[in-house]
Amino acid sequence: MSQDDQSQTRGLQRNRPEYAGTLATKVISVLRDRQVVCRDGVRQFVLDHLVRAILSRTVFDAGLLLDEMRGHRLSVDAVIDLYIPQAACVLGQSWVDDDISFADVTVGALRLQSLLGEASRQTLIDLPTDETRLQVMVVLPQGEQHFLGINVVAAQLRRMGCEVSVSFDETLGSLSARVLKELPDLVMISCARRETLETVMETVQVIRTATNTGPVIALGGAVLDEADDLKKVTGVDIVTKTAKDAVTFCTKSGRMPNRK
Numbered sequence: 001m002s003q004d005d006q007s008q009t010r011g012l013q014r015n016r017p018e019y020a021g022t023l024a025t026k027v028i029s030v031l032r033d034r035q036v037v038c039r040d041g042v043r044q045f046v047l048d049h050l051v052r053a054i055l056s057r058t059v060f061d062a063g064l065l066l067d068e069m070r071g072h073r074l075s076v077d078a079v080i081d082l083y084i085p086q087a088a089c090v091l092g093q094s095w096v097d098d099d100i101s102f103a104d105v106t107v108g109a110l111r112l113q114s115l116l117g118e119a120s121r122q123t124l125i126d127l128p129t130d131e132t133r134l135q136v137m138v139v140l141p142q143g144e145q146h147f148l149g150i151n152v153v154a155a156q157l158r159r160m161g162c163e164v165s166v167s168f169d170e171t172l173g174s175l176s177a178r179v180l181k182e183l184p185d186l187v188m189i190s191c192a193r194r195e196t197l198e199t200v201m202e203t204v205q206v207i208r209t210a211t212n213t214g215p216v217i218a219l220g221g222a223v224l225d226e227a228d229d230l231k232k233v234t235g236v237d238i239v240t241k242t243a244k245d246a247v248t249f250c251t252k253s254g255r256m257p258n259r260k
Contacts, residue, residue, distance in 0.1 A: 042086050046072050050087045054111040055104055062114040066122070079119045080155050084112050088148055109148050116148070120155045134162040134247060137184040137215075141203050142169050143196045149221070150190045156243045157188075172206045179210040186250040187215050188243065189236070192222040197233060204235045216253050218246035 046069060053065050069079055091108045094100045100108075136157050140150050150166060157164045165182060167175055179187070187207055191200050200219065208214050219236040220243075230239045238249045 041078075042082050043072070046074065047083060047086055047090070050083055051090050051108075054087060054091075054108040054115075055100065060111050060114070062111070062118040065115060066118050076119050076122050077159065080116060080123075080152060080159075084116055084119075085149070085152055087112055113148055113151065116151055116155060120158070123155070123159055134160075134186060134250065135182065135184045136162045136164050136186045136188065136247075137167060137179070137182060138164060139167045139175065139187060139189045139203065140169060141189060141191065141196060141199045142171070143199050144169070144190065144192055144221075146190065146192050146221070149192075153188060153190065153220070153243050157247070160244070160247055162186075162247065172202060175203065176206045176210045179207050179215075183211060184215045186218065186246060188218045188220060188246055190221040191219060194223060194226045197223065197227065197230075200234045200236075208235070216246075216250040218249070220246070 050065070050069065053060070053068075066076075066079065069083065070076070074083070088109065091100070091105050091112075095102060095105045134157075138150050138154050138157070140147065147168065150168075154164045154166050165178075165184070167178060170178070189200055189203060191197065204217055207217060216238070217236045218238045218240055219230055219234055220240055224230065224239060224241055227233070230236070237253070238246060240246050240249070
C-alpha cells in the first residue's frame with residue numbers, strides 16, 4: 001500500500017462517526033447472545049422469544065409461532081422436548097418471583113398447550129405393528145395439576161411409536177376400571193410434589209391389583225428432585241426423568257406386550 005493510501009485509510013478512520021464503533025459492538029453482542037445455549041441445550045434468544053409470545057397481549061397464533069421457531073433451525077422434536085418444558089419452567093418461576101400474575105401463567109400454559117398440539121400434528125411417526133406396539137397409560141394422580149407436563153410426555157411416547165392414553169385426576173376406582181379395560185404394558189405416573197407421594201403409592205397399589213399380570217410402572221416428575229428412595233416408598237418398578245428410559249426398561253423387562 002502506498003503512503004497516500006495509508007494516509008487516506010487513517011483519514012477515513014478519523015472521520016468515522018463516533019457511534020459507529022459502538023453500533024458494531026452492539027450488533028456483535030446481539031448476534032453472540034442469540035447463540036447462547038443454556039445448560040439443557042436451549043438457545044436463550046429463542047426461549048426468550050417464546051416466553052414473550054405466550055405472554056403477549058396480542059392475538060396468539062400457535063402455527064405462526066411454530067413457523068418462527070422452525071425458522072431458527074429447530075426441529076419439531078426440539079420444540080416439544082426442550083423449548084415448551086423450559087418455557088413452562090420460566091412461567092412458574094416468574095410467578096414465584098411475583099413478576100407475572102396467576103392469570104398470566106394460566107394463559108401462557110394454555111398457549112404452550114396449543115403450541116404442543118400444533119407441533120405434535122407436524123410430527124411424523126413410524127408406527128410399529130400391533131403385535132409389538134407398546135400400550136402406555138400416562139397418569140396424573142389426584143392432587144397434581146401439571147397437565148402440560150404429562151401432555152409433553154405423551155407426545156414423546158407417541159413419537160416413539162407407542163399407543164398412549166392419558167388419565168387426568170381420576171378417582172382410584174375409575175383408574176382401576178381403565179387399567180382393567182386397556183391392559184397397558186407401561187404406566188407412567190407423574191408427580192411434582194412430595195405431598196402427593198402417598199396418593200402415588202395408593203395409585204400403584206390399585207394398578208397392581210387391577211390385573212393378574214400388571215404393567216410396568218414408572219414414576220417421573222419434579223418430585224425426583226425433592227425426595228429420595230422413591231422406588232421403595234411408592235412401589236414403582238423404575239424412577240426416571242425420561243420417557244425413553246421407561247420404555248427401554250419395559251421392553252427389556254419381558255412383560256410386554258400385554259394383550260387381551
